[in-house]
Amino acid sequence: MSSTELFENARGFIYSNARLLDRQRFAYWFEGGSKGSVLEALAAYQNEDGGFGHALEPDIRCPQSQPVPTEQALIIIDELEAYDTExxxxxxxxxxSITLSEGGLPLAFRSLMAYPHAPWWITERDDMPNLNPTGHILGLLMKQPRWAEWSQEEWIQRNLRFVWQAMEKPEPEEYHEGVQWVSILEHAPVTPQTSQAVEKLDGWLAKKGVIERDPYAEGYVQKILDWVASPDSYAAKFVTTEELDLHLDAMIKQQLADGGWPISFPAASPLGELEWRGSLTVDRLKTLRAFGKL
Structure with a gap:
């Protein structure tokens, strides 16, 4: 299949199946669409309290604001570099408002339990701080021009103390925790503390099995392109050009007959699966283009 055929098949899948937000993301990245149209679609997921819900994270179907959907909103704002958005x-x-008294944000709130959700989102308490998504959220905020202003606020300082304490362990325990380390360490000022954490993170990323080298490994594993979505990704230094080419070729082959890419985990619902696949298909196209395959 040519790159043109791959792209046209993916385009058809997105316009046939993806939610408006991901159709607008696709239009922005590949068809000259506007940032404003993406942000307008994203705004529909924001609640009066400022947080995001309404299944922006497709496995959390509740309308109420949750930390991880709010993190996902920040990811979209960051990919657009739309830092002046209202x-x-x-x-x-x-x-x-959700920063806990000793710092840290919860992974999720119990409000999600009244609505369909994936089984790993079972939540029993509202007051348990978690590095995921606190670290990634702070890292995303650090990239914004107003970080110097925000960083002086007491609630940010509480969250920073929590994150650095959580990163005193020898290494991350798994992918979602590792992402938090990466986000903080990519953007925090260089200090003896950050240098020590970078050493621990790099030692962990270099371990066998942390970055899955088999492009056809099945199940919920994090392969090279999950860690290295573009040439400037933090983990790019841990993979070779040959490994990248192998995984990019495998990614191309994994496009399904309907033009979209599959997810590697069970979805909360058929609609949730389509929503994930639409978002993932835009991400896959962005990765292929970033590495010159599209």
Whole structure:
């Protein structure tokens, strides 16, 4: 299959199946669409408290604001470099309101339990801080021009103390925790503390099995392109050009007959699966283009 055929098949899948948000993301990245159209679609997921819900994270179907959907909103804002969006004032207000007394954000709130959700989102308490997504959220905020202003606020300082304490362990325990380390260490100022954490993170990333080298490994594993979505990804230094080419070729072959890419985990619902696949298909196209395959 030529790259043109791959792209046209993916385009057909997205316009046939993806939610409006991902159709607008696709249009922005590949068809000259506007940032404003993406942000307008994203705004529909924001609540009055400034946080995001309404299944922006397709495995959390509740309408109420949750930390991880709010993290996902920040990811989209970051990919657009739309740092002056009005959505940010609400996000900051929400994050401040859910920062726990000793620092840290919860992974999730019990409000999701009243709605369909994936089994790994079972939540029993609202007051348990978690490095995931606290670290990634702080890392995303550090990239914004207003970070110097926000970083002086007491709630941010509480969250930073929590994150650095959580990173005192010898290494991350798994992928989702590792992502938090990467996000913080990519953007935090260089200090003896950050240098020591980078050494621990790099030692862990170099371990066998942390970055899955088999492009056809099955199950919920994190392969090279999950860690290295573009040439400037933090983990790029841990893979070779030959390994990247092998995984890019495998990614191309894994496009399904309907034009979209599959997810590697069970979805909360058939609609949730399509929503994930639409988002993932845009991400896959971005990765293929970043490495010159599209």
């Amino acid at each position: 959505l940010m004032s609400g996000i900051i207000r929400y994050l401040k």
